[in-house]
Amino acid sequence: MSESNNRRSFLKLTGLAGLGMAAGGLVSCGPAVNILTPPNRGVSRFNMSGYAAPKIETVKIGFIGLGMRGPGAVKRMSYIEGVEIKALCDLRPKQAESAKKLLDGTSHNPKIYSGTENAWKEMIDTEDLDLIYIATPWDLHVPMAVYAMNAGRHTAVEVPAAKTIDECWELVETSEKTKMHCMMLENCCYDFFELLTLNMARQGYFGDIVHGEGAYIHDLVDLNFNKNAFQDMWRLKENIGRNGNLYGTHGLGPICQIMNVNRGDQMDYLTSLSSADFSMGPMAKDLSAKDDFFKPFENADYRGNMNTTMIKTKNGRSIMVQHDVSSPRPYSRIHLVSGTEAIARKWPSEKIGKGHSWLNDQEFKAVEEKYTPEIVKRVGDLAKQVGGHGGMDFMMDWRLIDCLRNGLPLDQDVYDAALWSAITPLSEQSVANRSNSIDVPDFTRGHWKTNAPVDISLTGGGNTNVLYGK
Incomplete structure:
Protein backbone atom coordinates (compact mmCIF):
# COMPACT_ATOMS: atom_id res chain seq x y z
CA MET A 1 0.00 0.00 0.00
CA SER A 2 1.29 3.47 -0.92
CA GLU A 3 2.22 6.09 1.65
CA SER A 4 -0.82 8.12 0.58
CA ASN A 5 -3.18 5.18 0.98
CA ASN A 6 -1.62 4.22 4.33
CA ARG A 7 -2.16 7.74 5.57
CA ARG A 8 -5.73 7.80 4.29
CA SER A 9 -6.48 4.58 6.17
CA PHE A 10 -4.92 6.03 9.31
CA LEU A 11 -7.10 9.12 9.10
CA LYS A 12 -10.21 6.99 8.72
CA LEU A 13 -9.35 4.70 11.61
CA THR A 14 -8.56 7.56 13.99
CA GLY A 15 -11.67 9.50 13.03
CA LEU A 16 -9.65 12.47 11.79
CA ALA A 17 -10.98 12.03 8.28
CA GLY A 18 -14.35 13.40 9.34
CA LEU A 19 -12.96 16.44 11.14
CA GLY A 20 -12.51 18.48 7.98
CA MET A 21 -11.04 21.84 8.87
CA ALA A 22 -10.02 20.65 12.31
CA ALA A 23 -7.73 18.11 10.70
CA GLY A 24 -6.29 20.67 8.29
CA GLY A 25 -3.05 21.10 10.23
CA LEU A 26 -2.32 17.41 10.22
CA VAL A 27 -3.31 16.91 6.59
CA SER A 28 -1.09 19.74 5.38
CA CYS A 29 2.01 18.16 6.97
CA GLY A 30 2.24 15.28 4.53
CA PRO A 31 1.25 14.25 1.01
CA ALA A 32 -2.08 15.55 -0.33
CA VAL A 33 -4.77 13.07 0.66
CA ASN A 34 -8.49 12.72 0.35
CA ILE A 35 -10.20 13.77 3.59
CA LEU A 36 -13.74 12.59 2.87
CA THR A 37 -13.94 9.48 0.75
CA PRO A 38 -17.48 8.76 -0.46
CA PRO A 39 -18.16 5.03 -0.36
CA ASN A 40 -19.02 2.88 -3.32
CA ARG A 41 -21.99 0.69 -2.52
CA GLY A 42 -21.85 -3.04 -3.11
CA VAL A 43 -22.26 -4.45 -6.58
CA SER A 44 -24.62 -3.51 -9.35
CA ARG A 45 -27.74 -5.66 -9.51
CA PHE A 46 -28.35 -4.66 -13.15
CA ASN A 47 -26.47 -2.46 -15.62
CA MET A 48 -28.78 0.30 -16.88
CA SER A 49 -26.17 1.67 -19.29
CA GLY A 50 -27.15 0.52 -22.74
CA TYR A 51 -30.41 -0.91 -21.43
CA ALA A 52 -33.23 -0.89 -23.98
CA ALA A 53 -36.65 -0.94 -22.29
CA PRO A 54 -39.59 -2.45 -24.19
CA LYS A 55 -40.94 -0.25 -26.97
CA ILE A 56 -43.80 2.12 -26.14
CA GLU A 57 -45.90 3.01 -29.19
CA THR A 58 -47.58 5.97 -27.50
CA VAL A 59 -45.74 7.47 -24.54
CA LYS A 60 -48.27 8.56 -21.92
CA ILE A 61 -46.80 11.42 -19.86
CA GLY A 62 -47.61 12.98 -16.51
CA PHE A 63 -45.94 16.29 -15.64
CA ILE A 64 -45.09 17.39 -12.10
CA GLY A 65 -44.10 21.02 -11.54
CA LEU A 66 -45.56 23.71 -13.76
CA GLY A 67 -43.78 26.82 -12.61
CA MET A 68 -40.60 27.99 -14.34
CA ARG A 69 -39.66 25.04 -16.59
CA GLY A 70 -42.66 22.71 -16.71
CA PRO A 71 -45.05 24.65 -18.99
CA GLY A 72 -42.47 24.88 -21.77
CA ALA A 73 -41.95 21.12 -21.62
CA VAL A 74 -45.71 20.54 -21.85
CA LYS A 75 -45.95 22.68 -24.96
CA ARG A 76 -42.91 21.08 -26.60
CA MET A 77 -44.17 17.55 -26.02
CA SER A 78 -47.46 18.42 -27.71
CA TYR A 79 -45.54 18.78 -31.00
CA ILE A 80 -44.13 15.26 -30.93
CA GLU A 81 -45.76 12.23 -32.53
CA GLY A 82 -46.51 9.26 -30.30
CA VAL A 83 -47.11 11.32 -27.17
CA GLU A 84 -50.22 11.53 -25.02
CA ILE A 85 -50.16 14.16 -22.29
CA LYS A 86 -52.47 12.52 -19.77
CA ALA A 87 -51.94 14.43 -16.52
CA LEU A 88 -50.64 17.74 -15.17
CA CYS A 89 -49.71 18.29 -11.54
CA ASP A 90 -48.73 21.36 -9.54
CA LEU A 91 -49.35 22.33 -5.94
CA ARG A 92 -50.95 25.55 -7.21
CA PRO A 93 -54.18 25.03 -9.19
CA LYS A 94 -53.63 28.23 -11.17
CA GLN A 95 -50.31 26.96 -12.51
CA ALA A 96 -51.83 23.65 -13.58
CA GLU A 97 -54.76 25.35 -15.31
CA SER A 98 -52.44 27.72 -17.15
CA ALA A 99 -50.36 24.82 -18.42
CA LYS A 100 -53.46 23.03 -19.65
CA LYS A 101 -54.47 26.08 -21.67
CA LEU A 102 -51.25 25.72 -23.62
CA LEU A 103 -52.77 22.56 -25.10
CA ASP A 104 -55.89 24.24 -26.46
CA GLY A 105 -56.38 23.21 -30.07
CA THR A 106 -54.39 20.00 -29.68
CA SER A 107 -55.55 16.41 -29.17
CA HIS A 108 -54.38 16.46 -25.55
CA ASN A 109 -56.85 16.82 -22.67
CA PRO A 110 -54.94 16.03 -19.49
CA LYS A 111 -56.45 15.59 -16.07
CA ILE A 112 -55.29 18.09 -13.45
CA TYR A 113 -53.95 17.06 -10.04
CA SER A 114 -53.43 19.95 -7.68
CA GLY A 115 -54.19 21.64 -4.38
CA THR A 116 -52.42 19.23 -1.99
CA GLU A 117 -48.79 18.35 -1.33
CA ASN A 118 -49.46 14.70 -2.24
CA ALA A 119 -51.34 15.39 -5.46
CA TRP A 120 -48.34 14.08 -7.43
CA LYS A 121 -48.59 10.73 -5.67
CA GLU A 122 -52.28 10.54 -6.51
CA MET A 123 -51.46 11.22 -10.15
CA ILE A 124 -48.84 8.47 -10.28
CA ASP A 125 -51.07 5.98 -8.44
CA THR A 126 -54.19 6.75 -10.48
CA GLU A 127 -53.13 7.38 -14.06
CA ASP A 128 -51.85 4.88 -16.63
CA LEU A 129 -48.54 6.59 -17.33
CA ASP A 130 -45.29 5.58 -19.00
CA LEU A 131 -43.18 8.65 -18.20
CA ILE A 132 -43.12 11.10 -15.30
CA TYR A 133 -41.58 14.44 -16.24
CA ILE A 134 -40.36 16.24 -13.09
CA ALA A 135 -39.71 19.99 -13.07
CA THR A 136 -40.05 20.83 -9.38
CA PRO A 137 -37.71 22.42 -6.80
CA TRP A 138 -34.53 20.39 -6.31
CA ASP A 139 -35.48 18.92 -2.92
CA LEU A 140 -38.37 17.04 -4.54
CA HIS A 141 -36.52 15.48 -7.47
CA VAL A 142 -35.36 12.28 -5.79
CA PRO A 143 -38.51 11.51 -3.74
CA MET A 144 -40.66 11.94 -6.84
CA ALA A 145 -38.36 10.01 -9.19
CA VAL A 146 -37.96 7.10 -6.76
CA TYR A 147 -41.70 6.91 -6.14
CA ALA A 148 -42.38 6.95 -9.88
CA MET A 149 -39.82 4.26 -10.70
CA ASN A 150 -41.15 2.03 -7.93
CA ALA A 151 -44.58 2.47 -9.50
CA GLY A 152 -43.25 1.24 -12.84
CA ARG A 153 -42.81 4.59 -14.56
CA HIS A 154 -39.81 5.89 -16.44
CA THR A 155 -38.66 9.26 -15.14
CA ALA A 156 -37.18 12.42 -16.62
CA VAL A 157 -35.84 14.79 -13.97
CA GLU A 158 -34.77 18.40 -14.27
CA VAL A 159 -31.23 19.33 -13.25
CA PRO A 160 -29.72 18.61 -10.83
CA ALA A 161 -31.25 15.16 -10.41
CA ALA A 162 -30.09 14.90 -6.77
CA LYS A 163 -28.49 17.04 -4.06
CA THR A 164 -26.60 14.55 -1.89
CA ILE A 165 -24.45 11.46 -2.49
CA ASP A 166 -27.02 9.32 -0.69
CA GLU A 167 -29.72 10.61 -3.04
CA CYS A 168 -27.53 9.84 -6.06
CA TRP A 169 -27.15 6.25 -4.89
CA GLU A 170 -30.88 6.02 -4.22
CA LEU A 171 -31.61 6.92 -7.84
CA VAL A 172 -29.10 4.37 -9.11
CA GLU A 173 -30.29 1.56 -6.87
CA THR A 174 -33.96 2.21 -7.64
CA SER A 175 -33.40 2.34 -11.39
CA GLU A 176 -31.40 -0.91 -11.32
CA LYS A 177 -34.02 -2.61 -9.15
CA THR A 178 -37.02 -1.56 -11.24
CA LYS A 179 -35.35 -1.42 -14.67
CA MET A 180 -37.00 1.94 -15.15
CA HIS A 181 -35.09 4.69 -16.92
CA CYS A 182 -34.09 7.77 -14.92
CA MET A 183 -32.87 10.47 -17.26
CA MET A 184 -31.66 13.84 -16.06
CA LEU A 185 -32.93 16.51 -18.43
CA GLU A 186 -29.53 17.99 -19.26
CA ASN A 187 -30.61 20.04 -22.25
CA ARG A 378 -33.41 15.30 -38.67
CA VAL A 379 -35.05 17.82 -36.33
CA GLY A 380 -32.66 20.76 -35.93
CA ASP A 381 -34.59 23.25 -38.06
CA LEU A 382 -37.92 22.27 -36.51
CA ALA A 383 -36.36 22.49 -33.05
CA LYS A 384 -35.42 26.10 -33.72
CA GLN A 385 -39.02 26.82 -34.70
CA VAL A 386 -40.51 25.12 -31.65
CA GLY A 387 -37.91 26.70 -29.36
CA GLY A 388 -36.71 26.07 -25.87
CA HIS A 389 -33.28 27.67 -25.36
CA GLY A 390 -32.82 27.99 -29.10
CA GLY A 391 -34.07 24.48 -29.85
CA MET A 392 -31.92 22.28 -27.63
CA ASP A 393 -34.82 21.64 -25.24
CA PHE A 394 -36.96 20.34 -28.07
CA MET A 395 -34.20 18.09 -29.45
CA MET A 396 -33.76 16.67 -25.95
CA ASP A 397 -37.49 15.92 -25.60
CA TRP A 398 -37.76 14.54 -29.13
CA ARG A 399 -34.77 12.25 -28.59
CA LEU A 400 -36.21 10.97 -25.30
CA ILE A 401 -39.53 10.09 -26.90
CA ASP A 402 -37.90 8.57 -29.99
CA CYS A 403 -35.77 6.30 -27.78
CA LEU A 404 -38.76 5.20 -25.70
CA ARG A 405 -40.89 4.52 -28.78
CA ASN A 406 -38.15 2.50 -30.48
CA GLY A 407 -36.85 0.68 -27.42
CA LEU A 408 -33.43 2.31 -27.58
CA PRO A 409 -31.00 3.04 -24.74
CA LEU A 410 -31.14 6.64 -23.54
CA ASP A 411 -28.28 9.05 -24.21
CA THR A 450 -17.09 -2.00 -20.83
CA ASN A 451 -20.10 0.32 -21.33
CA ALA A 452 -20.47 1.52 -24.93
CA PRO A 453 -20.16 5.25 -25.73
CA VAL A 454 -23.26 7.32 -26.40
CA ASP A 455 -24.58 6.62 -29.91
CA ILE A 456 -26.00 9.70 -31.65
CA SER A 457 -26.40 8.07 -35.07
CA LEU A 458 -30.18 7.50 -34.70
CA THR A 459 -29.59 3.85 -35.60
CA GLY A 460 -32.83 1.98 -34.96
CA GLY A 461 -34.77 5.20 -34.40
CA GLY A 462 -35.24 8.67 -35.83
CA ASN A 463 -38.71 7.80 -37.14
CA THR A 464 -40.69 9.93 -34.69
CA ASN A 465 -42.38 12.76 -36.56
CA VAL A 466 -42.76 16.37 -35.49
CA LEU A 467 -46.29 17.75 -35.56
CA TYR A 468 -45.26 21.41 -35.52
CA GLY A 469 -47.50 23.50 -37.73
CA LYS A 470 -49.92 20.65 -38.40
Missing part, protein backbone atom coordinates in the same frame (compact mmCIF):
# COMPACT_ATOMS: atom_id res chain seq x y z
CA CYS A 188 -27.16 21.47 -22.98
CA CYS A 189 -26.05 18.07 -24.27
CA TYR A 190 -28.44 18.77 -27.15
CA ASP A 191 -27.29 22.26 -28.09
CA PHE A 192 -26.04 22.50 -31.64
CA PHE A 193 -22.32 23.15 -31.07
CA GLU A 194 -22.16 20.58 -28.28
CA LEU A 195 -23.66 17.95 -30.59
CA LEU A 196 -21.27 18.99 -33.35
CA THR A 197 -18.21 18.59 -31.13
CA LEU A 198 -19.52 15.28 -29.79
CA ASN A 199 -19.73 13.91 -33.31
CA MET A 200 -16.30 15.36 -34.13
CA ALA A 201 -14.89 13.54 -31.13
CA ARG A 202 -16.62 10.32 -32.18
CA GLN A 203 -15.00 10.63 -35.62
CA GLY A 204 -11.54 11.30 -34.17
CA TYR A 205 -11.22 14.94 -35.22
CA PHE A 206 -9.64 16.01 -31.93
CA GLY A 207 -7.32 13.00 -31.66
CA ASP A 208 -7.06 11.85 -28.05
CA ILE A 209 -9.12 14.09 -25.79
CA VAL A 210 -6.84 15.69 -23.21
CA HIS A 211 -8.85 18.38 -21.43
CA GLY A 212 -12.34 19.83 -21.29
CA GLU A 213 -13.93 22.91 -19.75
CA GLY A 214 -17.52 23.76 -18.95
CA ALA A 215 -19.31 26.33 -16.85
CA TYR A 216 -22.52 27.94 -15.77
CA ILE A 217 -21.76 31.64 -15.69
CA HIS A 218 -25.06 33.47 -15.64
CA ASP A 219 -25.94 36.62 -13.68
CA LEU A 220 -29.03 35.52 -11.73
CA VAL A 221 -28.83 37.81 -8.70
CA ASP A 222 -31.91 39.84 -9.59
CA LEU A 223 -33.89 36.74 -10.53
CA ASN A 224 -32.98 34.88 -7.35
CA PHE A 225 -34.07 37.85 -5.22
CA ASN A 226 -37.28 38.33 -7.22
CA LYS A 227 -40.23 37.63 -4.91
CA ASN A 228 -42.37 36.46 -7.84
CA ALA A 229 -39.88 34.19 -9.62
CA PHE A 230 -39.63 31.01 -7.50
CA GLN A 231 -42.18 29.71 -5.04
CA ASP A 232 -41.18 30.40 -1.44
CA MET A 233 -37.85 31.79 -2.74
CA TRP A 234 -36.56 28.23 -3.03
CA ARG A 235 -33.87 29.03 -5.59
CA LEU A 236 -32.40 31.76 -3.38
CA LYS A 237 -32.43 29.41 -0.40
CA GLU A 238 -30.37 26.88 -2.37
CA ASN A 239 -27.57 29.44 -2.40
CA ILE A 240 -27.50 29.67 1.39
CA GLY A 241 -25.27 27.40 3.50
CA ARG A 242 -23.94 25.53 0.48
CA ASN A 243 -20.58 26.60 -0.89
CA GLY A 244 -19.55 24.76 -4.03
CA ASN A 245 -20.55 24.22 -7.63
CA LEU A 246 -24.32 24.18 -7.16
CA TYR A 247 -25.27 23.89 -10.82
CA GLY A 248 -22.53 22.12 -12.69
CA THR A 249 -24.32 19.80 -15.10
CA HIS A 250 -24.86 22.28 -17.96
CA GLY A 251 -21.14 22.64 -18.55
CA LEU A 252 -20.14 19.19 -17.34
CA GLY A 253 -22.61 16.95 -19.19
CA PRO A 254 -21.45 17.62 -22.77
CA ILE A 255 -17.78 17.26 -21.77
CA CYS A 256 -18.49 13.94 -20.02
CA GLN A 257 -20.17 12.58 -23.13
CA ILE A 258 -17.25 13.65 -25.31
CA MET A 259 -14.79 11.99 -22.89
CA ASN A 260 -16.94 8.83 -22.60
CA VAL A 261 -17.19 9.22 -18.83
CA ASN A 262 -19.18 6.25 -17.47
CA ARG A 263 -18.50 4.57 -20.83
CA GLY A 264 -14.79 3.90 -21.14
CA ASP A 265 -13.47 6.45 -18.68
CA GLN A 266 -14.47 7.45 -15.17
CA MET A 267 -13.92 10.35 -12.79
CA ASP A 268 -11.25 9.64 -10.19
CA TYR A 269 -11.08 12.65 -7.87
CA LEU A 270 -11.77 16.38 -7.75
CA THR A 271 -10.64 19.50 -5.97
CA SER A 272 -12.74 22.62 -5.61
CA LEU A 273 -12.23 26.24 -4.57
CA SER A 274 -14.70 29.06 -4.05
CA SER A 275 -14.19 32.78 -3.76
CA ALA A 276 -15.88 34.72 -1.00
CA ASP A 277 -19.35 36.15 -1.57
CA PHE A 278 -19.14 39.70 -2.86
CA SER A 279 -22.66 40.07 -4.27
CA MET A 280 -25.54 38.16 -2.67
CA GLY A 281 -24.91 39.25 0.91
CA PRO A 282 -24.72 42.96 0.00
CA MET A 283 -27.83 42.59 -2.15
CA ALA A 284 -29.73 40.97 0.74
CA LYS A 285 -28.73 43.75 3.14
CA ASP A 286 -29.72 46.43 0.65
CA LEU A 287 -33.12 44.86 -0.01
CA SER A 288 -33.87 44.18 3.65
CA ALA A 289 -33.31 47.86 4.45
CA LYS A 290 -36.13 48.68 2.05
CA ASP A 291 -38.44 45.67 2.43
CA ASP A 292 -39.04 43.61 5.58
CA PHE A 293 -39.76 40.60 3.38
CA PHE A 294 -36.01 40.19 2.92
CA LYS A 295 -35.10 40.45 6.63
CA PRO A 296 -34.70 36.64 7.01
CA PHE A 297 -32.12 36.73 4.20
CA GLU A 298 -30.14 39.71 5.51
CA ASN A 299 -27.40 37.83 7.37
CA ALA A 300 -27.52 34.51 5.57
CA ASP A 301 -24.37 32.55 4.72
CA TYR A 302 -24.26 32.82 0.92
CA ARG A 303 -21.99 30.74 -1.27
CA GLY A 304 -19.02 32.41 -2.95
CA ASN A 305 -19.34 34.15 -6.29
CA MET A 306 -17.03 31.93 -8.32
CA ASN A 307 -16.43 28.24 -7.81
CA THR A 308 -13.79 26.41 -9.84
CA THR A 309 -13.75 22.61 -9.69
CA MET A 310 -11.01 20.50 -11.25
CA ILE A 311 -11.59 16.81 -12.03
CA LYS A 312 -9.09 14.08 -12.96
CA THR A 313 -10.32 10.99 -14.79
CA LYS A 314 -9.07 7.42 -14.50
CA ASN A 315 -7.56 7.68 -17.99
CA GLY A 316 -5.66 10.85 -17.09
CA ARG A 317 -7.88 13.51 -18.63
CA SER A 318 -8.67 16.77 -16.85
CA ILE A 319 -11.91 18.74 -16.60
CA MET A 320 -12.52 22.25 -15.29
CA VAL A 321 -16.04 23.27 -14.31
CA GLN A 322 -16.94 26.76 -13.09
CA HIS A 323 -20.05 28.18 -11.45
CA ASP A 324 -20.88 31.86 -10.97
CA VAL A 325 -24.43 33.17 -10.93
CA SER A 326 -23.84 36.34 -8.93
CA SER A 327 -21.24 38.35 -10.86
CA PRO A 328 -22.11 40.82 -13.65
CA ARG A 329 -20.59 38.72 -16.41
CA PRO A 330 -21.87 37.81 -19.89
CA TYR A 331 -23.45 34.37 -20.10
CA SER A 332 -21.08 31.48 -20.79
CA ARG A 333 -20.89 27.70 -20.54
CA ILE A 334 -17.35 27.79 -22.03
CA HIS A 335 -17.59 24.33 -23.66
CA LEU A 336 -13.94 23.84 -24.54
CA VAL A 337 -12.65 20.56 -25.93
CA SER A 338 -8.88 20.12 -26.27
CA GLY A 339 -7.27 17.12 -27.92
CA THR A 340 -3.91 16.05 -29.30
CA GLU A 341 -4.88 17.23 -32.79
CA ALA A 342 -7.45 20.03 -32.43
CA ILE A 343 -9.45 22.26 -30.11
CA ALA A 344 -12.99 23.67 -30.07
CA ARG A 345 -14.47 26.45 -27.95
CA LYS A 346 -18.02 27.80 -27.88
CA TRP A 347 -17.88 31.07 -25.89
CA PRO A 348 -17.57 33.99 -26.52
CA SER A 349 -17.83 32.74 -30.12
CA GLU A 350 -17.76 29.32 -31.75
CA LYS A 351 -14.23 28.44 -32.79
CA ILE A 352 -12.35 25.37 -34.00
CA GLY A 353 -8.59 25.43 -34.06
CA LYS A 354 -5.48 23.47 -34.95
CA GLY A 355 -1.98 24.43 -33.93
CA HIS A 356 -1.57 28.16 -33.33
CA SER A 357 -4.56 29.26 -35.39
CA TRP A 358 -8.34 29.14 -35.44
CA LEU A 359 -10.03 27.95 -38.61
CA ASN A 360 -11.31 30.71 -40.86
CA ASP A 361 -15.02 31.02 -41.62
CA GLN A 362 -14.83 28.90 -44.76
CA GLU A 363 -12.86 26.14 -43.03
CA PHE A 364 -15.22 26.21 -40.04
CA LYS A 365 -18.23 25.84 -42.34
CA ALA A 366 -16.66 22.86 -44.08
CA VAL A 367 -16.08 21.12 -40.73
CA GLU A 368 -19.62 21.93 -39.62
CA GLU A 369 -21.10 20.47 -42.81
CA LYS A 370 -19.03 17.31 -42.49
CA TYR A 371 -19.66 16.62 -38.81
CA THR A 372 -23.21 17.84 -38.17
CA PRO A 373 -24.86 14.77 -36.56
CA GLU A 374 -27.99 13.03 -37.77
CA ILE A 375 -30.21 14.31 -34.98
CA VAL A 376 -29.57 17.92 -36.04
CA LYS A 377 -30.21 17.08 -39.68
CA GLN A 412 -28.29 9.97 -20.53
CA ASP A 413 -28.85 7.13 -18.08
CA VAL A 414 -29.18 7.04 -14.31
CA TYR A 415 -25.41 6.82 -13.84
CA ASP A 416 -24.98 10.12 -15.67
CA ALA A 417 -27.75 11.67 -13.58
CA ALA A 418 -26.03 10.52 -10.39
CA LEU A 419 -22.44 11.32 -11.35
CA TRP A 420 -23.06 14.76 -12.84
CA SER A 421 -25.26 15.73 -9.88
CA ALA A 422 -22.72 14.38 -7.38
CA ILE A 423 -20.23 17.06 -8.35
CA THR A 424 -22.21 19.55 -6.22
CA PRO A 425 -21.92 17.82 -2.81
CA LEU A 426 -18.39 16.66 -3.59
CA SER A 427 -17.33 20.20 -4.45
CA GLU A 428 -18.90 21.41 -1.21
CA GLN A 429 -16.81 18.88 0.72
CA SER A 430 -13.63 19.99 -1.02
CA VAL A 431 -14.30 23.70 -0.49
CA ALA A 432 -15.00 23.07 3.20
CA ASN A 433 -11.69 21.22 3.53
CA ARG A 434 -9.34 23.83 2.06
CA SER A 435 -9.73 22.43 -1.46
CA ASN A 436 -8.32 19.00 -0.61
CA SER A 437 -9.03 16.28 -3.15
CA ILE A 438 -12.19 14.22 -2.85
CA ASP A 439 -12.68 10.79 -4.42
CA VAL A 440 -15.59 10.52 -6.84
CA PRO A 441 -17.88 7.49 -6.45
CA ASP A 442 -18.19 5.05 -9.33
CA PHE A 443 -21.95 4.78 -9.68
CA THR A 444 -21.55 2.21 -12.47
CA ARG A 445 -19.63 -0.01 -10.01
CA GLY A 446 -17.07 -1.04 -12.59
CA HIS A 447 -19.29 -1.23 -15.68
CA TRP A 448 -17.70 1.96 -17.07
CA LYS A 449 -14.84 -0.21 -18.31
